[in-house]
Structures are given as C-alpha cells and as structure tokens.
Amino acid sequence: MGDRNLEAIPERKEQFYEGKAKKLYATSNPDLIIQYFKDDATAFNAKKRGTIEDKGVMNNRMSELFFTMLEQHGVKTHFVRRIDDRQMLCKRLDIVPVETVVRNIVAGSLAKRLGRQEGETLKHPFVEFYYKSDPLDDPLIYPEHAVAFGWATEAELAEIRKMALRVNELLTGFLDKRGVLLVDFKLEFGRHHGEILLGDEICPDTCRFWDKETRQKLDKDRFRRDLGGVEEAYHEMLRRVEG
Ligand code: TMP
Numbered sequence: 163m164g165d166r167n168l169e170a171i172p173e174r175k176e177q178f179y180e181g182k183a184k185k186l187y188a189t190s191n192p193d194l195i196i197q198y199f200k201d202d203a204t205a206f207n208a209k210k211r212g213t214i215e216d217k218g219v220m221n222n223r224m225s226e227l228f229f230t231m232l233e234q235h236g237v238k239t240h241f242v243r244r245i246d247d248r249q250m251l252c253k254r255l256d257i258v259p260v261e262t263v264v265r266n267i268v269a270g271s272l273a274k275r276l277g278r279q280e281g282e283t284l285k286h287p288f289v290e291f292y293y294k295s296d297p298l299d300d301p302l303i304y305p306e307h308a309v310a311f312g313w314a315t316e317a318e319l320a321e322i323r324k325m326a327l328r329v330n331e332l333l334t335g336f337l338d339k340r341g342v343l344l345v346d347f348k349l350e351f352g353r354h355h356g357e358i359l360l361g362d363e364i365c366p367d368t369c370r371f372w373d374k375e376t377r378q379k380l381d382k383d384r385f386r387r388d389l390g391g392v393e394e395a396y397h398e399m400l401r402r403v404e405g
Contacts, residue, residue: 163289163394166244166310171243171245171251172189172190172191172194172251173188173189173190174187174189174196174249175188175189176188176313178195178279182197182202182204183199183200183203183204183210183217183218183221183363183367184198185197185198185200186198186252188252189246191400192254193253193254193354194242194251194252194253194255195251195252195253195254196245196249196250196251196252196290197220197222197249197250197252197363198223198248198249199217199219199248199250199363200212200217200218200220200248201214201215201216201217202235203217203367203382203385203392205382205385205386206386207296207299207300208296208388212385214392214393214396215393216393216396217367217393217396218247218248218398219247219248220356220364220366220396220397220400221363221365221366221367221396222244222247222248222249222366223244223348223400223404224243224364224365224366224399224400224403225250225285225363226241226244226250226293227364227402227404228242228333228336228364228365229237229241229364231311231332232256232329232332232333232360233334233338234339235332236329237325237328237329237360238325238357238358238359238360239359239360239361239364240252240253240254240352240359240361240395241256241360242356244336250321253359253393254354254355255353255354255359255361256352256354257294257350257351258308258313258314258315258318258322258350258351258352258353258358259293259294259295259311259313259353260290260292260294260308260314260319260321260351261292261294261300261340261348261349261350262278262289262292262294262297262323262348262349262350263289263290263291263292263324263328263346263347263348263349264287264288264289264290264326264329264330264346264347264349265284265288265290265332265345265346265359266283266284266334266343266344266345266392267281267283267284267285267343267345267346267370267372268280268281268282268283268348269281269345269346269370269383270346270383271302272290272346273313273321275302281377287327287330289303289326289327291303291304291305291308291319292314293307293308293351297317299323305319306318310325318353318358320356322351322358325349325351325358325360326349329349329360330344330347333347333364333369337403338373338374338405340402340403341373341374341375341402342374342380342399342402343371343372343373343375343377344369344370344371345369345370345372346370347364347370348368348369348370349362349364349368349370350362361365364373365402366380366381366395366399367381369381370383371399378396380395380396380398381395381399
C-alpha cells in the first residue's frame with residue numbers, strides 16, 4: 163500500500179475537451195481528469211498537420227518521468243499517475259489562459275522576432291508570456307495584459323514565473339547529465355483548490371532539445387521544419403530521459 167500504482171483509478175467519463183495533441187476526459191472523481199495522448203502533430207497553429215507514430219505513447223511516458231522528477235524536487239504539478247500507454251490521471255485544473263515560455267538559447271520565434279541567430283546562448287534565462295488563443299495565434303503579451311484582462315492575478319503570475327524558472331533549473335540539470343541542451347520550452351499552469359499547479363505535458367512537442375555535442379535537434383522542430391527523422395528523435399529523447 164502507499165504505492166501510487168496501486169491507487170484506484172476512477173472511471174473514465176465524458177470527453178470535455180479535444181486539443182491538437184490531447185483529449186481530456188472527466189472521471190467519476192470530480193477532482194481528477196484523464197489526459198489521452200494522441201499521435202496527431204500540428205505546427206503553425208494547425209496550418210501544418212500530420213502524425214508522428216507512437217508520439218502519444220512517448221509523450222505520455224516522458225511527461226510522467228519529467229513530472230515525477232519535478233515533484234521529487236518540490237514542484238507542484240497536476241500529475242497523479244500514468245494509467246496506460248496513452249492515458250495519464252491528473253488533477254483537474256482551472257487553466258490560466260497564458261502560455262509560459264522559458265528560454266536559455268535563442269531559437270524559433272525569438273530568433274525571428276528580434277533577428278538573432280539561432281543557437282546564441284542568452285546571458286540569462288528569461289520568461290515570456292503568450293495569450294492562449296487559437297484565433298489570434300497565441301500572441302506574445304506583457305504580464306500587465308494578463309492582469310488587466312483578468313486572466314491571472316499579479317500574485318499568480320509571480321508564482322508562475324518563479325515556478326517556471328525553478329522548472330528550468332531542474333530540467334536543465336537533469337538533461338545535461340543525459341547529453342541534452344534545453345533550448346526553450348512552454349509550460350501551462352492552472353488552479354486547483356486555490357493552488358497554482360504545473361499542468362499540460364513536458365515532451366518534445368513543447369520543448370526544444372538539442373544534443374549537447376552535435377546540437378542535433380531532438381524535438382518537434384524536425385516535424386515543423388521537415389528535417390526527417392522525427393520518430394527517431396522522439397525515441398532517442400525517451401531513451402535518454404529513461405536513463
Ligand atoms: P517559439 O520559439 O515558437 O515561440 O516556441 C517556444 C517554445 O514553446 C518551444 O520549445 C516550442 C514551444 N511551443 C509550444 O509548446 N506550443 C506552441 O504552440 C508553440 C508556438 C511553441
């Protein structure tokens with residue numbers, strides 16, 4: 163007893179949300195939901211679509227490993243346990259509609275927006291906020307926008323920023339030992355009984371991972387940029403994270 167894996171799994175009920183990569187189901191416990199991980203891959207706000215074979219299985223497992231490591235170091239997450247290959251039991255969140263990005267090395271939209279070379283190491287990591295809105299293509303915002311429109315309070319944003327930087331420290335150290343550079347990543351947070359918890363998933367869809375020696379991309383940029391070797395990169399990342 164006391165073993166998480168022996169905890170009773172509540173019954174899966176109706177689907178209440180379908181996103182680009184996951185479906186969410188209610189359960190017989192109003193405090194818990196099930197995240198179902200799909201193989202569907204999209205990029206550029208779903209203007210590009212495809213599938214990555216077994217992506218759902220790999221992202222579910224990788225997220226489990228990352229969330230478990232973070233919880234062991236005191237970061238509060240929505241993760242309860244992995245149920246099977248594609249399903250994860252999570253605490254139900256009232257999602258803050260702000261995507262939190264942490265960057266260590268210049269890449270992606272930052273390189274484009276400010277005309278910087280991809281691969282430039284930043285003097286220090288920083289946090290950016292984006293408004294979670296498909297019709298608007300998730301625009302970059304100031305934290306003041308989130309407060310003024312009531313998406314989050316100032317105290318919640320301060321907590322989110324602090325947690326995001328702590329996650330960055332922990333993930334960077336964990337991945338460094340496995341020969342991986344953490345370039346940048348996106349997190350989502352939500353409220354659960356008055357507390358801010360880390361939600362969503364942590365995987366090659368939501369992070370940029372580069373091999374430390376060769377700087378080879380081991381993440382969804384292989385799909386976004388048609389670089390080939392997409393499945394292989396996900397498998398390689400899972401292998402390294404499993405240690
Ligand atoms: P960006 O450079 O395109 O702004 O992406 C920053 C990080 O956020 C990168 O690790 C990929 C991740 N990301 C998502 O998880 N979802 C998204 O919709 C986008 C645009 C980026």
